[in-house]
Amino acid sequence: MLYPVPVSPRESAPVRRIIHIDMDAFYAAVEQRDDPMLRGKPIAVGSPRPRGVVLTASYEARPFGVRSAMPSATAARLCAELIFVRPRFDAYKEVSRQVRAIFARYTSLVQPLSLDEAYLDVTEAAEAGTTATEIAREIKTAILAETGLTASAGVSYNKFLAKLASDHRKPDGLFVITPRMGPSFVATLPIAAFHGVGPVTARKMQSLGLHTGADLRCATLSFLTTHFGRAGAFYHAIARAEDARPVSPDRETKSIGAERTFEQDLTAWPEVPPAIAPLLEKLWQAYAREGRVARTVTVKIKYADFRRATRSRSLAEGFGSQTALEHVSLDLLSREFPPLAPIRLLGMAVSNFAAADGQMSLGLKLD
Numbered sequence: 001m002l003y004p005v006p007v008s009p010r011e012s013a014p015v016r017r018i019i020h021i022d023m024d025a026f027y028a029a030v031e032q033r034d035d036p037m038l039r040g041k042p043i044a045v046g047s048p049r050p051r052g053v054v055l056t057a058s059y060e061a062r063p064f065g066v067r068s069a070m071p072s073a074t075a076a077r078l079c080a081e082l083i084f085v086r087p088r089f090d091a092y093k094e095v096s097r098q099v100r101a102i103f104a105r106y107t108s109l110v111q112p113l114s115l116d117e118a119y120l121d122v123t124e125a126a127e128a129g130t131t132a133t134e135i136a137r138e139i140k141t142a143i144l145a146e147t148g149l150t151a152s153a154g155v156s157y158n159k160f161l162a163k164l165a166s167d168h169r170k171p172d173g174l175f176v177i178t179p180r181m182g183p184s185f186v187a188t189l190p191i192a193a194f195h196g197v198g199p200v201t202a203r204k205m206q207s208l209g210l211h212t213g214a215d216l217r218c219a220t221l222s223f224l225t226t227h228f229g230r231a232g233a234f235y236h237a238i239a240r241a242e243d244a245r246p247v248s249p250d251r252e253t254k255s256i257g258a259e260r261t262f263e264q265d266l267t268a269w270p271e272v273p274p275a276i277a278p279l280l281e282k283l284w285q286a287y288a289r290e291g292r293v294a295r296t297v298t299v300k301i302k303y304a305d306f307r308r309a310t311r312s313r314s315l316a317e318g319f320g321s322q323t324a325l326e327h328v329s330l331d332l333l334s335r336e337f338p339p340l341a342p343i344r345l346l347g348m349a350v351s352n353f354a355a356a357d358g359q360m361s362l363g364l365k366l367d
């Protein structure tokens with residue numbers, strides 16, 4: 001007698017085909033393309049001033065240890081021949097527009113993450129006959145032909161793995177993680193390499209004996225939610241190479257934020273300005289990349305006893321400089337001192353963006 005083979009819901013769901021595309025050394029590659037003198041040389045895009053930061057470095061500069069978000073002074077010390085180049089955001093936006101037009105030839109399910117990065121869901125196109133890997137290769141070829149720049153592509157069955165895959169063979173890479181490979185690929189990774197695990201979480205995981213994807217996989221869901229709250233369920237899933245998040249094309253940026261959990265709680269006001277300086281820098285960079293003016297800034301405080309507070313202020317003309325952002329954020333925070341309890345986390349975000357009609361485009365001052 002024949003028994004029907006049980007089909008689990010997961011087996012019956014169609015396997016998705018997701019591509020993650022990420023341009024190589026994006027700003028630096030555009031500068032080298034447009035100025036032949038810069039080709040083959042270690043360059044950093046950003047301000048050379050003492051308080052400036054590196055936005056990105058060319059692949060020639062990376063062996064010296066020059067990295068995004070590094071103070072320019074440190075970068076210059078690491079690489080004596082480093083050439084600093086001022087960013088030209090309009091040029092990067094133009095390339096971004098060209099690359100997105102290429103994506104649109106294959107699917108309408110495109111979720112841009114920044115000017116140089118996007119997820120594409122090509123399940124439908126792949127079912128029609130062309131494999132996702134072929135589509136990724138065609139996209140890379142079109143990007144090179146039409147912009148003169150290289151991109152790396154990752155192909156897999158969810159967003160988490162596609163992003164890991166695009167990073168795996170950078171620059172000019174193409175890497176595929178099949179359903180069979182997914183769990184073992186994740187098992188070998190150090191947890192700090194997981195997208196979504198920041199440095200503080202990574203240290204906490206290490207203190208709990210979780211060093212690799214394989215360690216994380218051994219942890220139970222209740223253990224992870226006890227220690228990491230809501231993020232625990234996400235860590236539990238990605239340890240199994242599972243990620244059900246859809247590619248969401250309409251997700252327009254509504255706010256841009258940065259936050260930091262401190263290794264030691266803050267208790268006195270003089271500790272605050274230096275503590276938020278790196279946050280402000282990070283926020284300003286991301287804001288500068290967005291290109292639209294935000295009218296509201298919000299600060300967030302989490303106390304050691306788990307109480308929390310948020311405070312906002314809006315400016316009719318929007319925040320046009322890093323100094324304005326700093327001034328208002330510090331003012332909002334200073335009103336909360338002396339604090340209700342020691343502070344374990346501070347966050348800042350900008351929101352309430354003006355329409356991108358060119359009227360209020362951000363006067364970018366990176367210094």
Ligand code: TTP
Pocket residue numbers: 022023024025026027028054055056057068069114116117170171285289
């Ligand atoms: P990334 O894709 O993170 O970096 P990249 O394209 O320069 O290099 P890779 O080959 O490793 O992908 O970021 C894209 C661009 O965003 C980058 O060229 C500059 C900008 N950027 C910042 O302005 N600040 C930052 O901290 C980072 C990480 C990027």
Ligand code: MG
Pocket residue numbers: 022023024025026116
């Ligand atoms: Mg990139």
